[in-house]
Amino acid sequence: MKQAACALTIAGTDPSGGAGIQADLKTFQELQSYGMSVITSIVAQNTTGVKSVHHLPIEMLKDQLEAISSDMPVHAFKTGMISNVSMMKAVAEWVPQVSAPYVMDPVMVAQSGDPLIEEESRVWLRENLLPLTSLVTPNIPEAEDILGESMESSEDMKEAAQQMVTRFGAGAALVKGGHMKGEAVDFLYDGSEIHTFTSERIDTKNTHGTGCTYSAAITAYLSQGLPLVEAVKQAKYFVTEAIRHSFNLGNGSGPTNHFATREEVFNKWF
Ligand SMILES: Nc1ncnc2c1ncn2[C@@H]1O[C@H](COP(=O)(O)OP(=O)(O)OP(=O)(O)O)[C@@H](O)[C@H]1O
Numbered sequence: 001m002k003q004a005a006c007a008l009t010i011a012g013t014d015p016s017g018g019a020g021i022q023a024d025l026k027t028f029q030e031l032q033s034y035g036m037s038v039i040t041s042i043v044a045q046n047t048t049g050v051k052s053v054h055h056l057p058i059e060m061l062k063d064q065l066e067a068i069s070s071d072m073p074v075h076a077f078k079t080g081m082i083s084n085v086s087m088m089k090a091v092a093e094w095v096p097q098v099s100a101p102y103v104m105d106p107v108m109v110a111q112s113g114d115p116l117i118e119e120e121s122r123v124w125l126r127e128n129l130l131p132l133t134s135l136v137t138p139n140i141p142e143a144e145d146i147l148g149e150s151m152e153s154s155e156d157m158k159e160a161a162q163q164m165v166t167r168f169g170a171g172a173a174l175v176k177g178g179h180m181k182g183e184a185v186d187f188l189y190d191g192s193e194i195h196t197f198t199s200e201r202i203d204t205k206n207t208h209g210t211g212c213t214y215s216a217a218i219t220a221y222l223s224q225g226l227p228l229v230e231a232v233k234q235a236k237y238f239v240t241e242a243i244r245h246s247f248n249l250g251n252g253s254g255p256t257n258h259f260a261t262r263e264e265v266f267n268k269w270f
């Protein structure tokens with residue numbers, strides 16, 4: 001029997017199902033990787049915002065990580081919300097045990113603007129976690145935060161992607177243009193060249209969890225052995241269709257729609 005491609009997410013939760021662990025597992029399932037999850041924090045949130053956050057005790061985080069690496073194959077993994085330095089340290093100590101591509105979504109604020117990471121953790125993330133990654137996927141505010149510089153143009157985005165790799169040691173960097181105007185353009189620097197991924201901008205307020213879905217799709221494709229550029233290309237199709245079919249659920253920024261997506265992607269793009 002063919003062995004399953006196993007993808008893991010290490011992240012916070014979203015009970016409303018649009019972002020975090022829930023979005024990641026749905027994406028893994030849609031893209032036919034076997035999904036596994038390690039929870040960092042339980043977040044009481046929905047489409048309108050974050051009510052409260054409970055961080056799991058560090059020992060509990062370590063035990064979950066150990067439960068995976070002592071028993072399960074991991075063919076690719078991603079991290080999302082890792083709120084404080086103690087949790088980042090636990091993840092950083094665990095990463096070398098797994099020889100699989102590591103995709104970091106450097107989650108800092110929710111779509112609603114609520115903070116998901118403590119202020120002092122940002123430097124630690126940059127100095128210690130970033131060099132362990134195969135790919136980091138910041139949106140523009142996250143890239144500005146990591147580099148300490150403001151970004152206004154495509155040239156700034158490309159420069160930021162390069163800096164993440166050459167200055168801060170990320171394996172590769174994908175700077176996402178969801179927060180810009182006009183077409184939704186993302187730039188990937190893979191250590192040797194810039195690759196550009198462009199889609200039309202879809203006119204919707206329902207973009208809760210787009211970043212989670214995108215990085216989870218990249219992780220799923222990497223777990224299946226696709227090369228990085230191909231994994232990003234296909235994940236961009238997936239997230240674009242998930243945004244196109246997003247739901248008007250809840251009173252705020254609704255979630256992307258995964259299950260309308262797979263068929264749509266295959267019919268339309270292949
Ligand atoms: N309205 C849109 N139409 C089409 N593509 C979009 C739109 N908004 C974002 N994208 C694309 O979705 C992907 C996710 O990018 P985005 O910058 O929104 O992530 P994010 O801000 O990290 O998401 P999150 O809301 O989960 O924090 C990128 O490929 C981006 O270009």
Ligand SMILES: Cc1ncc(CO)c(N)n1
Pocket residue numbers: 011012013014019020021043045080081107109110111116208209210211212
């Ligand atoms: C747990 C979690 N991770 C990431 C995001 C960003 O979309 C969110 N809202 N919640």
